[in-house]
Amino acid sequence: MPELPEVETVRRSLAPKILRHTIEVIDVRLPKIIRGGAEEFSSQLQGKTITELDRRGKLLTLWLDDRKDALLVHLKMTGQLIFRHTNNPNEQVVGGHPWPPFDGDLPNKYSHVIFGFDDGGRLYFNDLRQFGFLQIADANEVSRIHATYGLEPGRPEFTLPNFLQILEKKRGVLKAVLLDQRFISGLGNIYVDEACFWAGILPMRRVESLNETERTRLFDSIVNVIHTAIEQRGTTVHDYVDADGKRGNYSDFLMVYGRAGLLCLRCAEQGKESLVQKVKLSGRGTHFCEKCQF
DNA sequence: GAGAGTGTTGTAAC
DNA sequence: GGTTACAACACTCT
Numbered sequence A: 001m002p003e004l005p006e007v008e009t010v011r012r013s014l015a016p017k018i019l020r021h022t023i024e025v026i027d028v029r030l031p032k033i034i035r036g037g038a039e040e041f042s043s044q045l046q047g048k049t050i051t052e053l054d055r056r057g058k059l060l061t062l063w064l065d066d067r068k069d070a071l072l073v074h075l076k077m078t079g080q081l082i083f084r085h086t087n088n089p090n091e092q093v094v095g096g097h098p099w100p101p102f103d104g105d106l107p108n109k110y111s112h113v114i115f116g117f118d119d120g121g122r123l124y125f126n127d128l129r130q131f132g133f134l135q136i137a138d139a140n141e142v143s144r145i146h147a148t149y150g151l152e153p154g155r156p157e158f159t160l161p162n163f164l165q166i167l168e169k170k171r172g173v174l175k176a177v178l179l180d181q182r183f184i185s186g187l188g189n190i191y192v193d194e195a196c197f198w199a200g201i202l203p204m205r206r207v208e209s210l211n212e213t214e215r216t217r218l219f220d221s222i223v224n225v226i227h228t229a230i231e232q233r234g235t236t237v238h239d240y241v242d243a244d245g246k247r248g249n250y251s252d253f254l255m256v257y258g259r260a261g262l263l264c265l266r267c268a269e270q271g272k273e274s275l276v277q278k279v280k281l282s283g284r285g286t287h288f289c290e291k292c293q294f
Numbered sequence B: 001g002a003g004a005g006t007g008t009t010g011t012a013a014c
Numbered sequence C: 001g002g003t004t005a006c007a008a009c010a011c012t013c014t
Helices: A004-018 A038-045 A139-146 A160-168 A174-179 A189-199 A212-231 A265-269
Strands: A023-028 A050-056 A059-064 A069-074 A079-085 A111-117 A121-127 A133-138 A276-281 A284-289
Touching (some): A004 A050, A004 A079, A004 A121, A004 A212, A023 A038, A038 A133, A059 A139, A069 A079, A069 A139, A133 A139, A160 A212, A174 A189, A174 A284, A189 A212, A189 A284
Antiparallel strands (some): A050 A059, A059 A069, A069 A133, A079 A121, A111 A121, A276 A284
16 A cells, blocks of 8 residues: 555655656556546657656656646555566567567556656556556646645654644544545555554544643654655555565564554563454554553 | 455545 | 545455
8 A cells, every 4th residue: 555655665766767768658558547538648748758756645746847747646555656677679669669568577467557768668557456547737736736735744844833733623533634635644544553553542532632742642653653664665565566666664564554463562572462453443444452552 | 256355535425 | 524435446355
């Protein structure tokens, strides 16, 4: 599940490969993946150079040429952006470069959009569940979309005072609040559960019931979880890989997510015994330890 | 082999 | 405004 650390890892691994390179060929194999129509999409991208690679929350923004338009990419649940240099001599040559692309396992049946770059590089947008999308937007539209995203861990504005200030206005179940991208952007199911664990707070608590100490612990936990997860190049549960096709290592650091029925590691460390619980909250599988989260 | 579970986001309905 | 349900989808697990 690509959340902030995964999308950031894709951004970092992809940037050196495509920045200042020009898109020569676009192959849209599943038109419904393109928001706003596949025909215009291809004609608008043809011959454009990627000049900047931004991220807002879980949304990637690939700026084109003079920053007038951008290519937006959302990976949703199972999307991948994998880059390869072609090495198959039997490929047909189109526009001075081999086409169609083929490199070992790619493209596969989930490769819905393929970009061919001027240096022979290939960018594959794969998506098993087809929830992700690609979209061309002009600078105004990009600003409007970016503005819908809330305070973001890792950015300078993500300070304790700012966090406390916006939390003050929120009501409802903590899990739902933390998943709300308009409030805090970038957290998904995995990191919400992990942050709540580190903060020692139950995700089913209502935010209005949290005291200042708990709110501060929550802030610190979000910062630490996201920071460490980026350091570890994200979490791979099923499908997530970076632009090199590599898996993320934060899977080894998970304390509650995916550990239902297993011993709580923090309790075990303190000589206590408790099993990680799993319930459904806000429509999502929610993991916690009932002994060390309150 | 049927059915549930997996989770992001937008939308509808309460 | 919070909350729930559901839709998009395909694969894995029970």
